[in-house]
Amino acid sequence: MDTEPHPLLQVAFPALLRHARTTYSAAMRRALIEAGYDDIPGNGLYVIGALAIGEAPLSQIIAELRVSKQVAGQLVDALVLRGYLDRRTDPQDRRRLTITLTERGKAAAETQAAARAAIDAELVARIGAEKELHARQALSALIDIRRDAEAAAG
Structure with missing residues (x-):
């Protein structure tokens, strides 16, 4: 036994x-390439995955990337042009745009989620469910520390 x-x-x-983040991104990128989604820009993985979950508006997702509005606009433009996102005028407020996943975007999100789930399963197999839960709790606490600091800074 190794001590x-x-x-x-x-x-x-x-x-x-x-x-650790690279473990996930490399697995997801590999799976996407194998499935024919080899043209997703780097931060596009995050945008597609977050939109697939559907818990946050695009503006919040982009804010979490911590990129300029210009870079965010270019990212969304690239994802629209490559067929992952659909951009339409909001029928109730013509000044607003709605961004949704296309069928291609949904399929890419499913591929990405499957790759993430495979890494999650391998992690649990290596360290056990209890330690994996502890890791999630620790990471959640780190996120809370950042959010609290940002709130205090105003």
Whole structure:
């Protein structure tokens, strides 16, 4: 039995988070490419995944990316041109646009979700459901710390 501590336990937490995120993004990107969705821009994965969940308006999703309005507009334009998003004028307020996933966007979101679920399952297989829950709690606490700091800063 290996009693040596894992070498990554000495790595700073922000670096661990970055590398762990790469595990998910690489798996999702691979699955999307294999399924024929090889033209999604980097932040497009986040936008498509978040829209598929449907819990936040596009403006909030874009704000969470922490990019300029110009970059956000270019991202949405690229996703519309590549057939992942549909942009229409809101019939009740002609000044507003509504952005929804197209069928292609929904299929890409399903592919992305399946890849994410596979990594989640492998994680649980390696560390167990209780530790996976603890990891989620720790990450949720980090998100709360950021939100509290932003709220306090006004």
